[in-house]
Amino acid sequence: MLSILTPAFNESPNLPALHARLAAAMERLGVEDWEWIVVDDHSRDDTFEEVERLTWTDRRVRGVRLSRNSGSHMAIACGLHQARGDAAVMMAADLQDPPETIEAMLAEWRKGAQIVWATRRVQPGEPVHAGFAALYYGIMRRVVGMTEMPARGADFFLIDRAAIDAFVRCDERNVSVLALVTWLGFRQAYVEYDKQPRAAGRSGWTLSRKVALVVDSVTAFTALPMRVSGVAGAVLLVLGLLAAVYGLVVLDGGALVAIAGWITALAGAQLAALGVMGEYLWRALDSARRRPGYFIEREVGIRSTGSST
Numbered sequence: 001m002l003s004i005l006t007p008a009f010n011e012s013p014n015l016p017a018l019h020a021r022l023a024a025a026m027e028r029l030g031v032e033d034w035e036w037i038v039v040d041d042h043s044r045d046d047t048f049e050e051v052e053r054l055t056w057t058d059r060r061v062r063g064v065r066l067s068r069n070s071g072s073h074m075a076i077a078c079g080l081h082q083a084r085g086d087a088a089v090m091m092a093a094d095l096q097d098p099p100e101t102i103e104a105m106l107a108e109w110r111k112g113a114q115i116v117w118a119t120r121r122v123q124p125g126e127p128v129h130a131g132f133a134a135l136y137y138g139i140m141r142r143v144v145g146m147t148e149m150p151a152r153g154a155d156f157f158l159i160d161r162a163a164i165d166a167f168v169r170c171d172e173r174n175v176s177v178l179a180l181v182t183w184l185g186f187r188q189a190y191v192e193y194d195k196q197p198r199a200a201g202r203s204g205w206t207l208s209r210k211v212a213l214v215v216d217s218v219t220a221f222t223a224l225p226m227r228v229s230g231v232a233g234a235v236l237l238v239l240g241l242l243a244a245v246y247g248l249v250v251l252d253g254g255a256l257v258a259i260a261g262w263i264t265a266l267a268g269a270q271l272a273a274l275g276v277m278g279e280y281l282w283r284a285l286d287s288a289r290r291r292p293g294y295f296i297e298r299e300v301g302i303r304s305t306g307s308s309t
Helices: 015-027 049-057 071-081 098-108 127-143 161-166 177-183 207-221 224-250 256-289
Strands: 002-008 033-042 061-067 089-091 115-122 156-160 188-194 294-300
Touching: 002 015, 002 071, 015 033, 015 061, 015 098, 033 071, 049 061, 049 294, 061 071, 071 089, 071 161, 071 177, 071 256, 089 098, 098 115, 098 188, 127 161, 156 161, 156 177, 161 177
Parallel strands: 002 033, 002 089, 033 061, 115 188
Antiparallel strands: 061 294, 089 156, 115 156
């Protein structure tokens, strides 16, 4: 059985077309036992109503609506918790990920790969978005050390049941799902595809969400920012002491303004270090409270077990 997972936020116009292409692709591949799980991230339009209409004509469609907007990564996590297939494919609702690519992904899975990333040959859209994606994946590969992540990015992937079960055991909230799936290990493979322009609507992937993703991804998988802050603080402390000695001894008190500047720099370094540590402490507190990452408001289609994680 194959599960197809689609997080959706205000994607009502795209869902019927995506369903038709998925059904055609599955029929061409000879995959008879499959399900499509659409996780509505508390859309403001009639996304969930559109999913419900699709369930009336296709029993393979299931819909889950979250009780609040929790972000695409939490919606993906919800979909993975709901998936019942031997493997699951995560794909966006905006038709930028062609369903026809699933054929190549299944071929790699049948060869033994447990996680198959569909990596982009081209990235349509504004240069700003492409630049941010390149920056994010560069940080994850070179700073965090996740060299397995595709250099051009991949948010369209297939994951085996063994890897899904491992993912479900990771009870984390402030984390990039894609980075966590990479971190799981297992046998990973890659196929290339051409990402298409968005079919309709606007992306909900705002700048603030992008920045939050970078912070979550870095703090979840490396302590490097804290270590850099510690080293920078030590260096500035030494430089500040040397400046103070130089001003008092060599210049005989004539460099008080320079010393005041160094003190200000030291204070700024301390605040920056506290800010970095605060990010880690906040995530530790958030995990310690053990609040579920999402709650399910409604379900349509064949019901599954569980209502939160």
